[in-house]
Amino acid sequence: xxxxxxxxxxxAKPGLDGHDRGAKVVxxxxxxxxxxxxxxxxxxxxxxxxxxxxxxxVDVVGLSVLSGxxxxxxxRVIEGLRAAGADDxxxxxxxxxxxxxxxxxxxxxxARVFPMGTPLSEIVASFRNPTASPDVAxxxx
Amino acid sequence: MRDAKxxxxxxxxxxxxxxxxxxxxxxxxxxxxxxxxxxxxxxxxMYRERLWTMRQYIGFGTPAETNARFKYLMAHxxxxxxxxxxxxxxxxxxxxxxxxxxxxxVSVSLTINSMAAPITAMYYAVAEKQGVPADRVVTTxxxxxxxxxxxxxxxxxxxxxxxxxxxxxxxxxxxRYPRSNPVSVCGYHIREAGCTTxxxxxxxxxxxxxxxxxxxxxxxxxxxxxPRISFNFTCWGKIFxxxxxxxxxxxxxxxxxxxxxxxxxxxxxxxxxxxGGGGSSFVAQxxxxxxxxxxxxxxxxxxxxxxxxxxxxxxxxxxxxSAKAQLIALRTMQICAEESGAADxxxxxxxxxxxxxxxxxxxxxxxxxxxxxxxxxxxxxxIESGAIHAEVARQAYLFEQQLGSGEIPKVGxxxxxxxxxAAAPDVDVDVYAFDANVADAQCQKLARVRRDRDGAxxxxxxxxxxxxxRGTGNLMLPITEAVKAYATLGEIARAMRDxxxxxxxxxxx
Numbered sequence: 349x350x351x352x353x354x355x356x357x358x359x360a361k362p363g364l365d366g367h368d369r370g371a372k373v374v375x376x377x378x379x380x381x382x383x384x385x386x387x388x389x390x391x392x393x394x395x396x397x398x399x400x401x402x403x404x405x406v407d408v409v410g411l412s413v414l415s416g417x418x419x420x421x422x423x424r425v426i427e428g429l430r431a432a433g434a435d436d437x438x439x440x441x442x443x444x445x446x447x448x449x450x451x452x453x454x455x456x457x458x459a460r461v462f463p464m465g466t467p468l469s470e471i472v473a474s475f476r477n478p479t480a481s482p483d484v485a486x487x488x489x
Numbered sequence: 490m491r492d493a494k495x496x497x498x499x500x501x502x503x504x505x506x507x508x509x510x511x512x513x514x515x516x517x518x519x520x521x522x523x524x525x526x527x528x529x530x531x532x533x534x535m536y537r538e539r540l541w542t543m544r545q546y547i548g549f550g551t552p553a554e555t556n557a558r559f560k561y562l563m564a565h566x567x568x569x570x571x572x573x574x575x576x577x578x579x580x581x582x583x584x585x586x587x588x589x590x591x592x593x594x595v596s597v598s599l600t601i602n603s604m605a606a607p608i609t610a611m612y613y614a615v616a617e618k619q620g621v622p623a624d625r626v627v628t629t630x631x632x633x634x635x636x637x638x639x640x641x642x643x644x645x646x647x648x649x650x651x652x653x654x655x656x657x658x659x660x661x662x663x664x665r666y667p668r669s670n671p672v673s674v675c676g677y678h679i680r681e682a683g684c685t686t687x688x689x690x691x692x693x694x695x696x697x698x699x700x701x702x703x704x705x706x707x708x709x710x711x712x713x714x715x716p717r718i719s720f721n722f723t724c725w726g727k728i729f730x731x732x733x734x735x736x737x738x739x740x741x742x743x744x745x746x747x748x749x750x751x752x753x754x755x756x757x758x759x760x761x762x763x764x765g766g767g768g769s770s771f772v773a774q775x776x777x778x779x780x781x782x783x784x785x786x787x788x789x790x791x792x793x794x795x796x797x798x799x800x801x802x803x804x805x806x807x808x809x810x811s812a813k814a815q816l817i818a819l820r821t822m823q824i825c826a827e828e829s830g831a832a833d834x835x836x837x838x839x840x841x842x843x844x845x846x847x848x849x850x851x852x853x854x855x856x857x858x859x860x861x862x863x864x865x866x867x868x869x870x871x872i873e874s875g876a877i878h879a880e881v882a883r884q885a886y887l888f889e890q891q892l893g894s895g896e897i898p899k900v901g902x903x904x905x906x907x908x909x910x911a912a913a914p915d916v917d918v919d920v921y922a923f924d925a926n927v928a929d930a931q932c933q934k935l936a937r938v939r940r941d942r943d944g945a946x947x948x949x950x951x952x953x954x955x956x957x958x959r960g961t962g963n964l965m966l967p968i969t970e971a972v973k974a975y976a977t978l979g980e981i982a983r984a985m986r987d988x989x990x991x992x993x994x995x996x997x998x
Contacts, residue, residue, distance in 0.1 A: 365642075369682050369882075373882070373886050375998065376886040377889070388996075446807060446808070448920070464773040467893060468889050
């Protein structure tokens with residue numbers, strides 16, 4: 349992530365993926381860390397997520413994807429934000445992201461990736477101190 | 490001395506003795522296996538007469554791939570199927586998925602909920618095409634929509650019409666498909682979403698009671714459908730707590746059926762369950778260790794008296810299961826069954842001071858959780874309001890914090906972390922290779938089905954379905970008519986959605 353203090357985060361569930369345990373755990377942890385959190389609920393399109401991110405004036409969109417569609421979903425959200433002139437909003441991705449997909453996610457502009465196995469404390473720390481951490485959290489470089 | 494407590498929250502004593510089971514009345518609370526209240530299991534001789542069914546969960550993007558994996562596991566001794574439904578557009582896909590699989594001899598679980606009515610109608614249609622008589626069809630559509638609102642998330646319609654569809658399938662199947670199990674009540678997914686062991690059982694029992702009340706309100710006799718109600722629960726973590734959870738759950742369910750619902754048939758009082766899963770207990774770090782975790786799950790499930798077993802696979806955190814990982818899971822269950830001795834006698838832990846005391850403690854805790862559900866207005870109201878969602882999310886967060894602090898130990902994650910620290914760069918996991926052409930091929934197949942079918946018949950069937958959805962009658966017949974005309978799942982769902990509307994998720998945590 350490129351800028352200073354993060355105040356507000358949209359936690360988003362794109363696509364046909366009903367697994368929201370991780371999204372809600374991260375949302376609660378970030379809320380406890382003092383951030384304002386908005387959660388989209390399940391099964392949102394990229395367009396809906398972009399719109400909500402802009403309406404809510406968030407600093408970061410956190411995409412939670414456990415369906416294997418992290419690449420196309422992240423791409424659509426980033427392109428949507430760009431097209432709307434909101435590319436100051438960072439996009440981060442968590443979920444079942446295989447290590448081999450991390451470089452591609454970074455290439456399309458994902459600010460940080462939290463693959464499975466990332467400790468909650470590391471996720472929270474990266475939101476508190478966005479400039480000091482590496483680009484990929486967790487155990488899989 | 491270190492502290493120890495159950496996932497349900499209660500402390501565990503360092504040692505148990507006769508004084509800890511002084512309040513347990515053997516005849517009233519425990520009895521014999523196969524006898525009310527079934528604390529010790531639902532069959533007299535349990536696995537000596539019939540081993541648990543082994544039923545790994547399978548489903549790929551195409552029916553052909555799914556069919557191939559079915560046959561692979563059956564060739565290695567799996568005796569039943571459990572199907573994931575990412576793959577079905579029309580009856581044509583269902584025909585392909587079950588091609589060459591004799592539905593007269595194989596029991597099939599259909600893991601489907603908001604779309605259980607049309608998917609089960611497709612399954613019945615395939616069985617009919619194979620020439621299987623209706624009374625020989627053995628299938629278990631999950632058909633448990635209430636837990637979908639809390640966990641898993643495949644809801645479509647609001648709670649009311651969703652419940653109506655659950656009831657329509659139960660009623661239709663009870664009348665025409667006597668060996669089908671038209672609802673499988675799941676504590677499993679709610680636990681995977683984060684709730685405690687006691688809540689898993691409490692929410693499952695409360696949801697079962699809601700379905701039973703609905704069927705009684707339709708005028709059915711409890712003994713006409715309750716014998717075919719089944720359950721789906723998970724089992725991971727502390728083995729003895731799990732065993733106690735199932736022993737307590739069987740006792741509570743039996744008493745609920747007899748005392749509250751007036752069941753007279755002993756089969757109505759039997760808590761028949763799949764025990765398995767627990768993928769949330771498997772971790773990304775050193776994934777091979779998950780094979781060992783799976784073996785403990787299998788042992789706990791056997792000691793708990795499972796009717797059916799299914800295990801998560803060691804690659805769970807990375808991918809949908811590889812063939813190798815799924816075969817290891819099947820072999821784990823087979824080793825537990827054939828080699829470990831866990832299948833040699835019914836309820837081998839029965840009479841243990843610890844397990845009987847735990848069973849009583851779990852019964853009390855589950856009863857308290859049931860009272861809390863009542864305080865929230867009953868399970869349907871507590872789900873509609875989002876109160877259960879919020880509690881489950883709170884428990885998931887609590888669990889994650891306990892993992893972070895090491896209070897809940899996880900080898901290779903928060904204790905006994907390897908020399909390379911948290912990093913595990915050489916993970917030997919075969920990640921499922923998604924084929925981008927699959928979606929195109931499926932679209933082409935769907936276009937072919939649409940072209941070849943009788944469009945007028947489809948339109949008429951869908952109009953009839955929408956009309957009947959506006960009334961109060963059972964929708965299984967119009968759904969079956971639409972299915973047999975090769976209406977797509979999307980068309981059938983839309984016809985009902987136009988009448989019922991959509992559920993609005995309460996975002997609470």
